[in-house]
Amino acid sequence: MDSKSLMINYTHRQAGHCESGATSNLYNFYGYKMSEPMAFGIGTGIYFSYLPFIKLMFAPMMSFRNLPNTVFRRSANYLGVDATVIKKFSNVKDSMDALDRNLEKGIPTGVQVGVFNLTFFPPEYRQHYNMHNMVVFGKEGDLYHISDTVMEHPQTLTYDDLVRVRWAKGAFAPKGKMYWINQMPKELDIKKGVELGIKKSVYEMTKVPFWLIGIKGMKVMGRDIKKWPKKHGNQKAAFYLGQILRMAEDFGTGGAGFRYIYGAFLKESGQKFENAVLLDAADLMGRTANKWREFTYIGARNCKNRSSQPEEDYNTLGDMMLEIAGMEEQVFKKIEKVKI
Amino acid sequence: MEKQMENSNPVYKNKSYGQYREMLYSYDENGNFQKSVSYHGEPDRVVLEQAWDLFNERAEEAKQKVLAGKVSPIAYYMEKILADPMGLSMMAGVSLWKVKLHCKPFFFKRLSDRTLTQYAEAFNISMEQLKNFEHLTGK
Structure with missing residues (x-):
């Protein structure tokens, strides 16, 4: 030393x-x-997976982000660094x-x-x-x-x-x-990077042939939320719900499970290449992220009084999750065939 | 903030608890994405408290069981580092069925020093601490 x-x-x-x-x-x-959103978008950081059979910290595992090192590796790949x-x-x-x-x-x-x-x-x-x-x-x-x-x-x-x-x-x-x-190469081809990044994200969020990954996973989770109180009792249901909120708001997500960051990426690239479709998608993504935050606020009420009767009905929460999934699906439908 | 200080959970007594500011994004009505640096919001605090209260409860329960002689100290320290048997088996490098056996006092007493060191390393404590459980908590 x-x-x-x-x-x-x-x-x-x-x-x-x-x-x-x-x-x-x-x-x-x-x-x-x-900027941070740009790196996040090109590196396809957005993701969703719901793996109820794996228990992480005594509750079902879900992930709002891609596997570790994906953002760095893919962004370097797509930009030719x-x-x-x-x-x-x-x-x-x-x-x-x-x-x-x-x-x-x-x-x-x-x-x-x-x-x-x-x-x-x-x-x-x-x-x-x-x-x-x-x-x-x-x-x-x-x-x-x-x-x-x-x-x-x-x-x-x-x-x-x-x-x-x-x-x-x-x-x-x-x-x-x-x-x-x-x-670093002399010139970074951001345009190509954005195109490839969006293509990969769309694939991962909507087209992976597995029912627990992407939008499909969100829908499964929405349906599962409705079953939790009957299956596990109020206290455990509140803890499981807390796990979703912890994953979505904490652990360095920038809030709402990275949806704000992805929206910011869509907006920034839309402004850079003057693309109306991307700007439109960014607005919808922003509103989806606000919905996520609303879900957090409502869900946290159930977590506060965890032993007594839940304040909010789990059916409402489940429906809300399904609505969020539908909104996100629209975003990815919009940017699926975008030409920059 | 003061309410948390009264809580018996050791995490809340840490000096740096709640002193950390994170960066959050938001989307306003004009269609702009904003960045802001602030402390935890209300929902964050609630869900974090919920998690730590559960971890504390589990550790406390395990402690009582160890003192009553129903389970071995391994079960207590496992809860203390927030692991389940599967996680502990990965951390200590002992296979899962053995971890489950070692949670019983009968098998714990028969453990070799080598295995005990493996566990102690995973728990980040000394081997003596792991062995003399009653001495530590019987104050």
């Missing part, structure tokens, strides 16, 4: 979502101005040495971590969630400087703490995964 200090001149900006924030910050570092992703290391020492080498070369490096042992993270969020992303941009002796886009300011971690979070165990274990940008 040497004591010399390595600091890269990296600008930290807070963002709604950890991975798209890290990606947009990395692009900004290499001199290309890219030369980037490296190392999926896993065989041992701890290798992974830390590779990180040190990168910092010596002056490359800010993204790492995937688990949040349970992340010391600077707010205590209420420390659950077993292994898909968090942050960027390491400096080292001073034993201390690593971290830019975690969910936090307001840059943070520091010691060597041992960083090892512990990079090698967190459990489902979706990061195994020391890291990624960085080698070189």
